Amino acid sequence: MVTKKVDLRSDTVTKPTEAMRAAMAIAEVDDDVLNFDPTARRLETEMAMITGKEAALFVPSGTMGNLISVLVHCDVRGSEVILGHDSHIAVYENGGISTIGGVHPRTVTNNKDGTMDIESIEAAIRNKNFEICYPTTRLICLENSHANSGGRCLSVEYTDMVGVLARNYGLKLHIDGARLFNASTALGVPVHRLVQAADSVSVCLSKGLGAPIGSVIVGSKSFIAKAKILRKTLGGGMRQSGVLCAAALVALQENVQKIEGDHKKARTLAEGLNNIKGLKVDLDAVETNIVFFDILEEANITAQKLCNILEEHDILLMQDKPKRLRIVLHHQISASDVQFTLSCIQKAVNGVSHGNGLA
């Protein structure tokens, strides 16, 4: 018997829908390296339009999207990029911008809401007078929504301010927009307005939008032209990529509007968890589809133990720290999955407390 898993580890687990599978099967394709793949082109045109940028490029992953963007903006040896200490690029991308790209990172403390103080960013920009011993700052990176802060959204006002700062200093601005559609939905700001100040954006299609594979980088024509060559150099030049882009087009068509539902489920889950004795959720931080929750001392259970118990019920969570877990909602999680998860967690947490020999 095939059991359905309630997979809350990430929105990357989303499997292609029937519509996507059908689209992949009939996709019009061609060699995207020798020529151009017509379906890839349709996707790239669509993404350029949605984001208000001149051009777009399909890549196998968000990691490659960010790697290419940073390396293209920082193509001169001796470059430095300013980014959050808790950003996905700085923490979860194998340090590739340095180990692969030779770019030096300068981290600035991320606030709890995913922003970095503007003055701190400015202070991190290298003074050219000291170029004899300084790398040259070329780029600032933001992340929207911000993963490690719990999927929090950077406002368009803040993004614009950072853009102004960048321009004042002749720097570029890149947005890691892996979950940009989540931010746009939560903020009620159209995607193109949200990223207006950015020179480039990397947007994931394989997360909440549900496509099986891929991200899209957007930017100016000249930026994308360079990005295309670097994509080939890194090994991301795929041939009949239309089979993947077809699914991505379906994702854009069908799943953007489901994101609001994911946010509602996240809210329901967060409130439910916060009501469980022994657990705590910072409800203010739940703005999109990610929920971090802490296990308090009194609960007498570890994150690992909780994960194990839930796994027995076919619910998969991600352990973040010894007493902290992360849950990510997506369109393949139903409202009843949410309720089931809450009740299993309740039992697991309260069950262990009772077993502690309370009078």
Next chain:
Amino acid sequence: MVTRWIDLRSDTVTKPTEAMRTAMAKAEVDDDVLTFDPTGLRLEEEMIRITGKEAALFVPSGTMGNLISVLTHCDVRGSEVILGHNSHIHIYENGGISTIGGVHPRTVINNKDGTMDINLIEAAIRDPAFEICYPTTKLICLENSHCNAGGRCISVEYIDKVGELAKKHGLKLHIDGARIFNASTALGVPVDRLVQAADSVSICLSKGLGAPVGSMIVGSKSFIAKAKILRKTLGGGMRQIGVLCAAALVALQDNVGKLEDDHKKAKTLAEGLDSINGLRVDVASVETNIVYLDILESSNMTAPKLCKALERHGILVMEDKPYRVRLVLHHQISTTDVHFTLSCIQQAVDAASDQNAASP
């Protein structure tokens, strides 16, 4: 009206078959980064079986396959790799092993047959006594079949000899086996025997085998474990890869057996072209599915002109030099296509020579 193109520019143009599309549509998938994709795993197991190596890894392209392999073998800064001056890695991969990987290339002349003289390879190995000013040689790369040599095959005896040389000097051996199945078919040597001496191999699924996307790297468990991390770092960590691996599995099942025909068609084409006045093909060097065509002075024809003339008939070929054209056969080119191509080329050359004759 949709005209069907006869696309002879490369075997990378192969489009997914109905069987592949069906397999892709119903592929069992999962997040290959967080966990493992089951169809991806099946493909890896199949490639392990075919190549006789311990482990395998799916990557988006042959370029990434080679890049990862070179960088994994040469993971210490200051490394050097020996490879052919006319190898695909050296010519067509954006110099990525250096610009991205910091590895220094040391080229050795490729002979017309794709090999490098063993004594020249040995001479290129850096003497550790001079390490104060030398990089450290870590790796030798071969290419089989050899693309720029016209798809020529490196024999198993030669590979074994290079393997011995590598081992003697404590070096690794990587084979760019983009078209290894073509080589195996042409030589009549099973793939696993052919690559036995290699520490790693990169094999394309999207060329003659016809899958839409992807290559596989094979090697030892520890090599592949490192390769997997580097794949993620480069941005090749894809999620539900089963949709692509399903097509690749069909490719392995259905299309390896068709390679022999591709070679026969290439031979037919080569012989036909060589017998056209004004054209020349080194027919003896046509061992697999690639044909290089030289246009002689006397023909009053150029490569760009020939390409244009053929395009008008719906035939696409690749200009290699001003007087040199490359044609690559694959399973989506029929025998009729081959004959049609021959007759169109004959026509074009005749027209050019008529012009020549006509001018005073």
